[in-house]
Amino acid sequence: MLHDLALITPQLILLVAALFTLVADPFLPSDASRRFWGLFGAGMSGLAVLACAALWKFGPHDMATPAFSYHLSASGHALFFTALVSMCALVTHLSSPAYLSEQGAHYGEYYALLHFATFGMAIMVSAESLLSLFIGLEIMSMAIYVLVAFKRTSAASVEAGLKYFVMGSVASAFLLYGIAFLFGLSGGTSFIEIQRALLAPKPGQDLWLGLAVVLTGGAFLFKVAAVPMHMWTPDAYEGAPTPITGFMSSAVKAAAFGSFLKFLYAGISGPALASLHLPIGQVLGCFAVLTMTVGNILALTQRSIKRMLAYSAIAHAGYLLLGTIATIDDPTLGSPFLAPTGAVPFYLVGYALASLAGFAALSSLGKDGEELTTEGQLAGLSKRHPIAALALTVSVLSLAGVPPTLGFFGKLQILRDVLAVDNGKYLPHVIILVLNSVVSAYYYLKVPVAIYMRPDSRAERVYVRESNLTWAMALPAFALLALGVMPGRAMNWASRSEEAIRAGAESANIAHSYAVVKGGGSAKGVVATVAPAKPAAPAVP
Template structure:
């Protein structure tokens, strides 16, 4: 029991930090700036990151108490996700401490909402049960709905919050409908038990309903075309650091949860042979998502909208990693490229949004390309970091984004279960289109004269945030050995699979149908 609590420490620490800083805000002097609450949050998240590193070094742990083991699994897969989410949350918080006063929305609960959103994401990636995943998803979503509209005096922010809320709740409905049929078909919502059941029984009609509903629900969360309509509006209207959290954190968590659900629970051969195979659907969704995202990104005038469409197109590339992954022994995720890509993408986009956060002042944000003109002459360091992020998102060496793409494409070409060559060709063409609009940012920053005086936020923590992100992106791209090893470790699968099944059978002993209440 005590060992389990120690192993759950990343989650428990994050939860306590969230509650603690909520209280701190209550007792803090209301006239003083809230900056210090942000720093407390950063320290707390760093402690959780250290705990995650400790667990990752031990190679993942098994939870012994059956009630923990059926709900959560702390395999390297989940721990890799924890680390990525915590880093994104730390960078978001650092980018926010001076952004909030500039936007006149400095309220202390901002930081605890960021921490709670991270907690929800962590629960999502560690979930061994669809109920846990659903609860994690909602902890995250409810916090992000509020954060999207945090600048409540701005009609744009409120509109972003409303669009995000309605589409998020709508997607939740689909997720639950699918979940109800998983329960109806198998009598359980534990991913391993579901996988075992479907290994023995034909999923049939229920299988088709489940697959369609789950794809719609996750499609909204990862913003795959045609479920992407909300993304540009929400990213544009939300506070810039929060847009970074959505692009870097929410999407990472949604992708990891998607990978776990589909590869573990629906990874069996029977699901391949359904009238609608989820792998086929994701194949076409990936093509649509990459192409539509890229083409629409080209025509954007607003940098935040461009980044939103770029994040849509990246969802397409990540989907290639999912399609290329293969479930081994009901649980493993083959294809370490997926993890490397998620790391590169998450850090590049959270960094890019941190740089964009500099461009706000006096409650206003106007982030068109024109406003970037001459940016490099005033903020050499920030511009340099932005160049690194753009290069990484475009997939130019020596950044992590290039290697991520390379690894995902090699995974796809090595896949034996499906011919993914056409998918990779489409992705390569799309990467070339992407270079155009990423370069446009660099051209405006370095080669145009500033049109007018514009004010920017000068903030050391913000600089630390994008500086760190840029450093990691370059180091992972130039000396990738360690990161590739970590990604491979995260991809080695689920050490707790067996114990989770046995633990589940302790509790789950399915009641015979004959006992139906009269």
């Protein structure tokens, strides 16, 4: 038990922070004193990151073995993503107090909810069973729904929260329904049990398996805001308090993709799925292309930078979906096994940092309940708040994928890995991605144009200057450049994260049994590359 608890130290830290904030908030009545919660939250999130790092470096060898009766683990994948979402929470805690008190919505619950959301994400990405995944997802979603509507007096904010809540609930229902089918097929909810069950296909299961894949897959596509399940994104992003928009586009996206990868790789992949001949790669490819194209084209016409970034978040979901193909389109479908490179986790780091820097900079614009986020209102920012101007510029350049920012290497890695699948099977997708980047450059460039090139037209314009907020935009922007020059280290972490999912799948002995089930021919190649499998997993209780 103690061993199990040690593995979820980061999650426990976040939970304690949330509960402590709720209990102690009444003792900090004034607006100014609540600023303490920002620092406290940043500190606790930082502590969670450190705990992840400590486990990553010094943790026990059997960390990847599912703990808590096959519900949670501290695999490299879980630690990487927990650290990532905690890092996002850290920056969001820093950027929130100034914004909230400026907007007249500064309450202690905000910080507690932020901790709960982060805690939910940390559970979600560490999940080894569909049940814990779902619980994590719901903890996260509930907290985020409320956070989106946190500006109680703003109609836009409340509407956004409601919309997100209704649509999100439908998606959760789909996910749960799909989980029910998988449970029915396998008699269990843990990934290992599902894998085992799929290894021994029962007659007539194809229909139910297919239904389960479609339902769960659809729910995940909703969470990552893939077209055509993207409708909630622009309204939710625009209506939410700006730091929360940043948190959603960084942490929520990271958690959604983290669990999606785990689910695709460890949850539903396997010979039974292969026997369905579901062209998962092609289907994801179609969604990816559709998502990036629609996102970019709709972003072109936006006047509000916040809404534009919301559409660009959809486009990035498209790039990431394409990246997932490189991760999943091999072991079950018999194409050559790549060394895990962690393209998607790595891309998420760059994307999260860019979103955090950008939205933190946007948080500093506006005063007294008003937000200044249209293109025209950014004019002259370079003179009034040079740091916000620079952070926002670095952020959009990274989103556009211009070297030497981290965003460039993220895109580069996705392009490389997708191109490597089956000797360029996805070359058309890659070219579409590249053309999309050109389109996106057009609207991203509006930001530096407004900031640096348009004359400052209005005499009176106000910006919030507060040191924590300034750090919240400066640190991610600096990281984008620093990691953009030397991306090697972050790439290693990301590839270790991906290795962990693969190792998890191996320990369930999929590859080995797959070869046995299918036998001969193409499967031999898979065995040859995957064969150095770890010792078989402990028996399922």
